[in-house]
Amino acid sequence: MTEQSNSSTAASASDHPVDQHLIETTVSSEILAQGKMLTVRYDQARLPNGTISGREYVIHPGAVVVVALTQDGGVVLERQFRYPLKQVFVELPAGKIDPGEPVLQTGQRELLEETGYSGNEWVKLGIQHPCIGYSNEVIHIYLATGLTLGAHARDIDEAMDVFVWPFARVIQAIESGEITDSKTMGAMLLAERYLLKHPVPGLSL
Numbered sequence: 001m002t003e004q005s006n007s008s009t010a011a012s013a014s015d016h017p018v019d020q021h022l023i024e025t026t027v028s029s030e031i032l033a034q035g036k037m038l039t040v041r042y043d044q045a046r047l048p049n050g051t052i053s054g055r056e057y058v059i060h061p062g063a064v065v066v067v068a069l070t071q072d073g074g075v076v077l078e079r080q081f082r083y084p085l086k087q088v089f090v091e092l093p094a095g096k097i098d099p100g101e102p103v104l105q106t107g108q109r110e111l112l113e114e115t116g117y118s119g120n121e122w123v124k125l126g127i128q129h130p131c132i133g134y135s136n137e138v139i140h141i142y143l144a145t146g147l148t149l150g151a152h153a154r155d156i157d158e159a160m161d162v163f164v165w166p167f168a169r170v171i172q173a174i175e176s177g178e179i180t181d182s183k184t185m186g187a188m189l190l191a192e193r194y195l196l197k198h199p200v201p202g203l204s205l
Contacts, residue, residue, distance in 0.1 A: 003104055003122040006194055021048050024055070035193030037061065037096065064107040065094035065183045066122035067125070067191040068117055068144040073203030074164035075188075076115055076147070081159070084121070090173065091181040092188075093117075103140040111144060113153045115162045125190040130182050141187045143194060167205055168190075 024045040033040040039059040041159060044052050068076040081088050095110035104122060112118050121144070128139040154160070165173070170188055173179040197205060 002120070003124065005124040006126065006190075007104070023048065024053075032056070034060060045184075048169070057132070058131070058135040059136075060135050061099070061142070062097040062138045063094055063183075064097065064103055064140045064142060064185045065092050065128075066107045066111045066119075066142050066144050067092060067187050068111055068115070068119060068147055069167075069200060069203065070147055070164055073200060074168050075167055075170045076111075076117055076162065076164055077170070078114065079161040079163070089181050090179050091184045094183060097140075104137060104142070107140070107142045107144070112150070113155070114160065116150050116152040117144075117147045118150065119144030120148070123194065125187070125194055128183060128186045130186075139183050139186075141183075141190055143191050145200065167195075167203060171205075 007141055013048060027044040027046050029041055029043045037060075041057055041059060043055045043057075044154055045055045047053055066076075070076065076093060077090055078093060079088055079090055091115045093111050095106060095114070097106045101109075104124070107122070108119070111137075114118050123143040125141040125143055128141060129137065130139060152162070170179065171192065174185050174188060179185065192205060195203065
């Protein structure tokens with residue numbers, strides 16, 4: 001099993017000196033709510049003009065999403081009910097990072113647990129910040145190939161249908177609005193750009 005990094009997209013932006021006039025600094029911080037996974041905080045922040053303003057946001061442990069390609073270039077997908085929106089979504093396999101767990105291991109674990117697939121080749125495509133206005137969540141994006149299918153090991157509270165669509169069908173579903181999950185949309189964009197530069201035999205984009 002090997003891992004590569006797509007350095008052209010995996011590098012995250014760093015703070016630049018030219019941005020110092022935009023930076024907000026924390027004056028105080030308090031916890032409003034503590035859940036099993038999420039923490040809601042309320043901070044007082046000093047703005048660049050010197051005034052103080054409130055900032056309410058969610059602390060998230062981070063997650064990994066996987067674009068898993070079958071031998072003939074199909075994309076492994078899931079249909080599952082998402083409670084906050086009371087709706088079934090089509091999305092890529094993904095899951096949160098456990099404390100102290102390397103992000104690649106999270107991706108491998110979640111892909112196997114949810115779908116039964118294991119990947120032999122892994123490429124880090126980049127990261128995504130899905131909720132920059134109200135959460136610190138970071139989603140790490142991987143491409144997995146060389147798949148083998150075994151048995152899934154879903155949690156007792158997970159119910160989903162696992163299926164495979166051709167790559168072009170997934171892109172079409174994003175364009176038509178059939179797929180609206182942001183992590184799936186972002187991951188497929190990066191995967192498409194990567195695969196145009198590194199073609200997979202038998203895969204038609």
